[in-house]
Amino acid sequence: MIRTKKDDFWSRERERRPLRLFHEVARRVPAYKDFLKRNKIQPEKIRTFKDFQLVPIISKNNYLRKYPLEKLCWDGTIKKSLVFTSTSGSTGEPFYFPRSERLDWEYSILAELFLGNSSYTSKGSTLVIVGFGMGVWIGGLITYKAFELASLRGEHKISIITPGINKQEIFNAFRILAPHYKETVLIGYAPFIKDVIDEARSQGINLRKLHLRILNAAEAYTEKFRDYIVKKASVKSAILDTLNIYGTADIGAMAWETPISILIRRLTVHNQALFKGIFSSIQKIPTLAQYNPLFITFEAPGGEVLLTGDNAIPLVRYAVGDHGGVSSFASVHQSLREYNINIKEEARRQKVEQHIYQLPFVYVYERADFSVKLHLRDIYPEIIRDVLLSKQFSKFLTGKFSMTTKYNAKHNQYLEVNLELRKGKSVTKRADRLLYRDILKELSLKTTGPGSPSEFVKRPNLIKISYWPYEHPLHFKAGIKQKWVKKQP
Secondary structure: OOOOOOHHHHHHHHHHHHHHHHHHHHHHOHHHHHHHHHOOOOHHHOOOHHHHOOOOOEOHHHHHOOOOHHHHOHHHOOOOOOEEEEOOOOOOOOOEEEEOHHHHHHHHHHHHHHHHOOOOOOOOOEEEEEOOOOOOOHHHHHHHHHHHHHHHOOOOOEEEEOOOOOHHHHHHHHHHHHHHOOEEEEEEEHHHHHHHHHHHHHHOOOHHHHOEEEEEEOOOOOHHHHHHHHHHOOOOOOOOOEEEEEEEOOOEEEEEOOHHHHHHHHHHHOOHHHHHHHHOOOOOOOEEEEOOOOOEEEEOHHHEEEEEEOOOOOEEEEEEEEEEEEEOHHHHHHHHHHOOOOHHHHHHHOOOHHHOOOOOEEEEEOOHHHOEEEOOEEEOHHHHHHHHOOHHHHOOEEEEEEEEEEEOOOOOEEEEEEEEEOOOOOOOHHHHHHHHHHHHHHHHHHOEOOOOHHHHOOOOOOEEEEEEOOOOOOOOOOOOOOOOEOOOO
16 A cells, blocks of 8 residues: 555545544543543544644643553553553653554554665565664564564565664674675664664674665664765665664654655755755754554644554644654655656656655654753754764764753853764864864854854854763763753753
């Protein structure tokens, strides 16, 4: 269906499915029944998708944390077969989400598509290395289950190993297992996967021979980052052999990059007019993904991303905490035509014309609490991240950092940037000066806020750069998700 159904089918399902789910949740979920009553919503009056958009938004604060866990679940009970995973707690106290096998199965469809999209023509056996943490977080276990379900359907010959965030075990898998397979899929959190790829050569591993493909989740990244990974790991095709998932512990793998969404995103990077035509006036490049309306629906009133989807805790017009927008395939296609871009011709040029799915799009960018303010201007991690990917700096830096705003003795605000050194590396004074200069340049080009960017970067002592040994526990503790932004108490 994903390969053959047209835009009009998916547009109908995008409106029909959430309306049906809403009425079912209003009838069978005690917490939601009470929530609607408190907000004076009569479910029987919600008859169309336009009516549906008047239903109050739910969130962790106004809904999930207001009711007992069992009252949030279908029929008010958790006495059924469930798997619990936790949010990371990066924006507050962890919340434990139960899920049924439905979400594993939905993710397995994505996994099967990715396996079938390979640019390698071997059509042979594949080793899948799951490098997400295998603890209470959703990434590791749901990814393992998804690829296991995909393998059981028999179309692809898959073997799976789950080293988690243990780099040495991944290197062992590269060295001992991967040579027996035609392809290797490496899966994990993007900065961690970058570490693995950067260290592979020092471990005596030739990644080119492994026919490596990369699947990521949990964080957005730029096309410059993708190009770095593709080149460093000798990945054959950036469009077919990489993929970033838009997922959450709340409801699994919600949307994912497809070859056509990656191609469109890469076109916007080099065409500012097209970028604005598709992503409006935002300054930073969002993740552009497609989603399956049979599983989930997105809305974005006022730029706030809302989702409606089924899980052990069903979610109706749920604010996941991200910002962005939604578009039908037809509207994106029209936007491209307005800028004289024939997407079919572009896809043919990139040899991905058979991977054009007419699913709707959702684009998302980092939350406001994942940035810092410096003299009233918004500083996002990707601004610093792209500077560190430069060849002259990646020789001695891993690319990981944390940033925060502080005040000096004269009460002037400045940006503190803490950078992780590669093992055994140090920084010359010249490299330090060049890095400072390049960060200032990017701040002048890519920050948003009041005032002139050129005047903003002329402030004295605007940045303080500190270098830390590899995996220093203060800022770069091994085995946990990197905190790019550290808020001051």
